[in-house]
Every structure is written in structure tokens, then in C-alpha cells.
Amino acid sequence: MIISSKSFDIETIIFDYIDQFKFLFFPEQWSTVFLDYSKNELLVLLYLYKKNTANMTELSEYICAPLNTATGVVGRLEKKNMVERIRGNEDRRVVNIVLTPAAQAFIDEEKKLAAYYFGEIYKALTEEERAAGINIIGKVIGILKKGKPGQGEDNGTVKRVKRINIE
Template identity: 35%
Template structure:
């Protein structure tokens, strides 16, 4: 590993070590530790759109329908959401947040909003603008990287966890 990579890694670990004690046990015990990335994305999707079909979930997550079905099944077992079959077309399944799921996502959003407001209240308008400019650049770099990966001939192997 070259010196630049080591410096970047060291900086990242220093940041994590500094921020770790600042996050409360309640936040660590939050649902974020009990859900996968895709499950969190489904919670956010349902929070914003009320109800969606299984096909919409699969499309949003960019996964096959059978993978989306597995994700939804696990979340249903956790009582985070419910599924209902359409009366007219039994093939169509509608997904909705349960009261528990809605409460969980509201708690997550409230916590992040509070942290965000505290941080922004300590920054000048110039610093705030700079942060958003940097975030846009980070997103741009990640999009370019994703585009290059999608257009490269190399194939990747994905692990699918079956429960």
C-alpha cells in the first residue's frame, strides 16, 4: 500500500475513533444496527411514498423481484411493514409501513435532523456552502466511478444471503 492510501486510511480511522464516543448508546441501539442497507432504503421509500408494489421495490433497489421478496419477508417478520394483495389482481402485492416501521424511521430521521441542525448552527454560511459543494463533488466522483464500473467488461460476483 502506498503512503497516500495509508494516510487516507489512518485519517478515516482517526475520524471514526473521535466520533465513536460522541454517539449515544441509544443511537447505536437504534434500528440502523438491525437492518441491512436495502431494508433501510425500503423504509425510506415507504416513508416517502406511503405504499408501493413489489415491482417498484425491486426497481428502486435494482434487484431481481425474488430478492426484493426476500427483503420484504424479513421486514414483515420484524413487523416493520405489511403486504396486501390487490383485490382485482392477486399478482399485485402492495407494501405499506406498519406503525412500528413508521415510528422507527421517524426516530432515525429526527436524530439525524437534530445532529444536522446542531452542526449547521455552528457553521458560517460560507462553511455551509462549502460543505454542500464538497458533498456534490463526492457524489460526482462516485457517479463517475459507478459509470466506469458498469461499462467495464469485468464481472463481479455478488453474495446473496438466504435465510
């Protein structure tokens, strides 16, 4: 898709790309991983894959969710036999979450599919295109991390906390 400066219509560009990328959202293109697991469940699995073990606080911080949400996510993954809770040997109060062998095999299999696609993309691009692509992706991520307009900015409103007296 070539964009001329005369016809820069952002809405048309967005919808054209959505039409071209819509196949990515069909389960036939991938495995059923995106249908079987929530976003938070996938993030927890990937975090544990990278770190091997984590406690609930670490997982909660990683998925940017309250502790009770992270506990629910881990509970669902336990029911799916993807994680298990291991009590510490020195302090039984400490609970660490680890991947099960089934989860390890599952992630290894998904990595093969991702590696295939990244390999195909890598082969199709020149060195210059790869460098430009990495640079562009970095800039896009930086912009998206800033958040929506108005988020994180002090718009002059004062947040008030309502006090509730407990008797």
C-alpha cells in the same frame, strides 16, 4: 486537519479520517437500527416512508437487486412487523407493500436523532461553509456514482453467453 501541498499522502489522510470517524460505527453512538436491519431493509423502509406504498418491482429497482432478493427483504421486514402486503381492491393479483404503524413510529424516532445531529452541524457552520459543504458533497457523490475504475467501460472483451440446450 490541514493538508499542505507538500505532504499530500492520501493513505495517511484516509487513515487519519477513519481514526477520527470510527466512533460513527459504534452502536452506542446511534440506535441499534444499523445492527437490527440490513442495508436493503433500511432502503426499503425509507422508500416506503417517502412513497407510502410500492409494489415488489418498484422496491427491486430502488434497491438495485433482483426481484427474488426484494421478496426476501420484504419477507424479513414482515416478520419484524415493519411492513405488510396489501392486495388491491380492483385487482386481487396486485400486491402493494406498506409500512405498519410500528415502522412509521420507528422511522419518526430515527428522524429525530438525525435531525438533532444535522441541526448541530448546521449551527456550527457559517453560511459560506454550508454552501461549500453542499457543493463538496455533491461532487463526491458524482464521483462515487461513476463507480470503480474499469466499471462501465468497454474494455474490448466480448461477453459470451453459453447456450444450454434443454431437451
